Amino acid sequence: MGSITEQEDDIPTYAPSLQVPSVQEMVMKDPLQVPERYIRNEEEMQKKLDMFHLSSQVPIIDLSLLSKGDEEELVKLDLACKEWGFFKVVNHGVESEVLKAMKDATVQFFELPLEEKNKISMPPDDIQGYGHAYVVSEDQILDWSDALILLVYPSRFRKLSIWPTEPKGFKEAIDAYSTELKRVALELLGSLSLVMGMDKGSLLELHKELLQGIRVNYYPPCRMADKVLGISPHSDTSTITILMQDDDVTGLEIRHQEGWVPVKPVPNALVVNVGDVMEILSNGKYKSIEHRAVTNERKTRLSYATFFIPRDEVEIGPLDHMIESQGSLPMNKKVKYGEYVRQSMKMKHDGKAHTQMAKT
Numbered sequence: 231m232g233s234i235t236e237q238e239d240d241i242p243t244y245a246p247s248l249q250v251p252s253v254q255e256m257v258m259k260d261p262l263q264v265p266e267r268y269i270r271n272e273e274e275m276q277k278k279l280d281m282f283h284l285s286s287q288v289p290i291i292d293l294s295l296l297s298k299g300d301e302e303e304l305v306k307l308d309l310a311c312k313e314w315g316f317f318k319v320v321n322h323g324v325e326s327e328v329l330k331a332m333k334d335a336t337v338q339f340f341e342l343p344l345e346e347k348n349k350i351s352m353p354p355d356d357i358q359g360y361g362h363a364y365v366v367s368e369d370q371i372l373d374w375s376d377a378l379i380l381l382v383y384p385s386r387f388r389k390l391s392i393w394p395t396e397p398k399g400f401k402e403a404i405d406a407y408s409t410e411l412k413r414v415a416l417e418l419l420g421s422l423s424l425v426m427g428m429d430k431g432s433l434l435e436l437h438k439e440l441l442q443g444i445r446v447n448y449y450p451p452c453r454m455a456d457k458v459l460g461i462s463p464h465s466d467t468s469t470i471t472i473l474m475q476d477d478d479v480t481g482l483e484i485r486h487q488e489g490w491v492p493v494k495p496v497p498n499a500l501v502v503n504v505g506d507v508m509e510i511l512s513n514g515k516y517k518s519i520e521h522r523a524v525t526n527e528r529k530t531r532l533s534y535a536t537f538f539i540p541r542d543e544v545e546i547g548p549l550d551h552m553i554e555s556q557g558s559l560p561m562n563k564k565v566k567y568g569e570y571v572r573q574s575m576k577m578k579h580d581g582k583a584h585t586q587m588a589k590t
């Protein structure tokens with residue numbers, strides 16, 4: 231492997247996405263209009279079971295305890311990943327000013343005129359920029375959201391030519407936020423290595439290099455909120471994802487016991503989910519849970535998903551000791567991460583359907 235400047239060709243590339251209109255613009259022009267392409271069938275929208283009462287049971291993990299190696303907190307982390315695949319993180323040490331600066335800068339970005347935002351629109355064959363990823367067919371039901379997606383670490387992968395120059399301070403805000411989230415992710419990967427029975431640095435080593443991308447989701451209000459979805463049900467192809475939610479508007483729902491459980495925002499808390507890579511490495515012990523975002527009839531919601539992923543060439547498969555400790559057979563074959571993610575991007579997002587390609 232060459233020096234850092236010689237490595238530009240290893241920036242991950244992605245499957246093409248079709249161009250679709252800005253939902254924000256559509257709503258601004260006519261708040262009552264909901265085109266057919268966004269309407270879901272009743273079966274999909276029907277809540278199989280009303281799981282609202284389980285909202286308060288989504289586990290809460292104290293990062294300051296994890297970083298001290300607190301045994302009880304490590305057990306809670308293990309259980310959260312096994313039983314929920316999602317948990318909220320408190321006492322993470324990210325200053326509220328850093329979170330607020332990120333929120334302010336991105337709100338201001340989305341408030342720019344469309345022509346300004348389109349200056350950094352996502353090209354059809356790339357995942358970075360402003361627009362919509364994962365639109366793979368003309369007849370796909372569309373999500374009621376727009377997005378801004380950027381790779382942030384390692385810094386040589388930053389496509390700075392498309393980083394918004396407006397509003398002022400955008401780069402600084404995203405930089406400070408991403409650096410802090412990297413610290414949180416490293417702490418979590420250390421604790422996850424421990425609960426998986428490995429040395430603290432093992433998961434990080436396995437990634438060769440940890441890649442970090444951010445997706446800012448913008449969900450405008452929808453007058454037919456019960457007929458559309460902000461984001462279709464999917465599991466993340468990441469190792470872990472850290473989500474900052476809007477403090478006031480609930481939108482994230484996670485699959486639990488055959489129903490959808492809303493994850494209520496806790497101001498300043500972060501939400502973490504186990505991604506497909508962790509599910510594969512742990513031989514299914516930890517669950518990469520399907521989730522979706524619903525929209526609000528009156529309010530705009532923004533969410534900030536930071537994905538942590540391995541390098542494309544890293545082979546992912548169940549770890550031997552995880553297969554043994556569960557006394558079971560490997561649930562997945564070994565695949566290169568790059569192949570896995572590109573295969574999944576070619577498919578219409580349909581829950582966990584994309585995970586089949588790596589099953590034994």
Ligand SMILES: COc1ccc(-c2cc(=O)c3c(O)c(OC)c(OC)c(O)c3o2)cc1
Binds near residue numbers: 444464
């Ligand atoms: C249906 O709506 C969505 C489906 C999938 C994703 C999504 C999942 C990821 O795991 C993911 C990711 O890991 C990633 O890092 C390279 C990324 O780029 C920053 C994603 O956009 C991404 O998106 C979102 C919505």
Ligand SMILES: O=C(O)CCC(=O)C(=O)O
Binds near residue numbers: 461466473481521534
């Ligand atoms: O908006 C949310 O709460 C969920 C976002 C999400 O799942 C994603 O960006 O992958």
Ligand SMILES: [Fe+2]
Binds near residue numbers: 464465466471521535
């Ligand atoms: Fe997600």
